[in-house]
Amino acid sequence: MRSRFFPPVFKGRLHDARTATSIGRLLGVAFVVCFVTGLISHVMQHPPAWAADGLPSRPVWGYRLTQGLHVASGIAAIPLLLAKLWAVYPRLFVWPPVRSVRHALERLSVAVLVAAAVFEVATGLLNTTQWYPWPFSFVPVHYAVAWLVAGSLVLHIAVKAPEIRAHWSRRSPGTLALPEEDGPDRRSLLAAVVAAAGAVTVTTVGQSLTPLKDLTLLAPRHPDHGPQGLPVNRTAAAAGVGRISAEHYRLTVAGPRPFTLTLDELRGLPQHEAELPIACVEGWSKSAHWTGVRVMDLLALAGAPPHARVRVVSLQTRGGYGVSEMGHEYARDPLTLLALHLNGRELAPDHGYPARLIAPNRPGVLQTKWVGRLEVLS
Structure with a gap:
């Protein structure tokens, strides 16, 4: 007897496009800052021949700022990414798995984006502790996957643009169809996510922003500890x-x-x-x-x-x-x-x-x- 597949039913609220879009805005900002500052860091460490003589030596704090932002935004992206995955994970079980070419592109972009994003934040976090439990060289692989994240993110935004536009703000037409009673819960969820991102940032950023060095509870380094x-x-x-x-x-x-x-x-x-x-x-x-x-x-x-x-x-x-x-x-x-x-x-x-x-x-x-x-x- 042939068995039939019944996808799981998710009854929890807030697994909706409005919540995913709201969290996605914050995650997108963190990813963009992390990607741009990561490019700066890579060029500073491994300048191409045409740029080797043009790298500026001023301001003296330039690399300190950009690399501090790179690590801080990468760490802040971790709770944002987890919240984003929580909001959208029921869609991983939609049936049938592919409905059209557009749907196939959407699912492909999501699969690549999720895998690459998780890889980037996980390996980046381990790099801050100088722990490398993998056989490959961190720098070139991390740099290559960063471009993969950027490309899959652009593809994902292009495919999901109509839905993102519909749920971008409270005044967007698409938000009128959402249950009004979910509003307070959604705001509470977003407040908790922002608080989590802020907490991990404040307790780690003191390793580069020294006025906050006494709050480095989660940072792998304290700027005063060493010879x-x-x-x-x-x-x-x-x-x-x-x-x-x-x-x-x-x-x-x-x-x-x-x-x-x-x-x-x-x-x-x-x-x-x-x-x-x-x-x-x-x-x-x-x-x-x-x-x-x-x-x-x-x-x-x-x-x-x-x-x-x-x-x-x-x-x-x-x-x-x-x-x-x-x-x-x-x-x-x-x-x-x-x-x-x-x-x-x-x-x-x-x-x-x-x-x-x-x-x-x-x-x-x-x-x-x-x-x-x-x-x-x-």
Whole structure:
């Protein structure tokens, strides 16, 4: 005897288009902010050849702001996404599953959008804790799936545009057909969702918005916790950097007039100070007081041309980002330092002793530590 499929019946209220549209507006804003700031972060970390020399070094807090917004909007999107899925999940069980070409496109866009969105917020959240329980490289996959989310979201909005338009506001004609008694419940639901998004934001954003640092109950990092009052992502031990003695350290500057400096000679050059933030891709950031030699002065000693780029090479033996490159905007900025001191004290080993790069408006992973070589690039 052939059995017949009976889709489940959902009797709960608020699983309707009006509720889904109201939550979707908030989720859409979070996704757009997260996507745009994510693009900025990716270009800053992995600039294409045509943009490498055009990346700006000012404002000094630029990357701190955009990456802080990226992580904050991504975390805020988590309760919004869960609420959105709760509002629409009964539609996953509609029967028949495909009714027309338009319906098939709608369901395809929803399937791709849901899978990609859940993947993005889940992997992004784990990245803030530096936990990678997967075999693939996080950065390129996260970047590629971000475009998948954006494309499927545009397709989904295009397919659902008539319904979205009908339920966009209280004055929209489509809202008149909804039961009036659901209004208070819907407002309560939206208030709870906004409160949840606000709560996770307030209790995590202090890792970059330091005036709220005492509220970082859920943040994986506190901006004050770390050697010399500044967090670190990779320790000297994790980077394979052993004890570097002042007597044996040498800085090599390769250019038209190459030279090598001992640590004492580096300390003997004119020292400059700068108040600059470390802004990490995982979302935390904090300003600190740095003292060291201006990179532009070292380039001048090496006879570098005005628009030369610079490759910075670390003494680390393990881990990524052991080599970084700077366009001339960074290299010639008077605030870009080869820092020897942090907050008035000699650099701790985990902060890059004996010398590290610190530049304005630059991702933390590119602020190379344990610098052993500068190469002038034409």
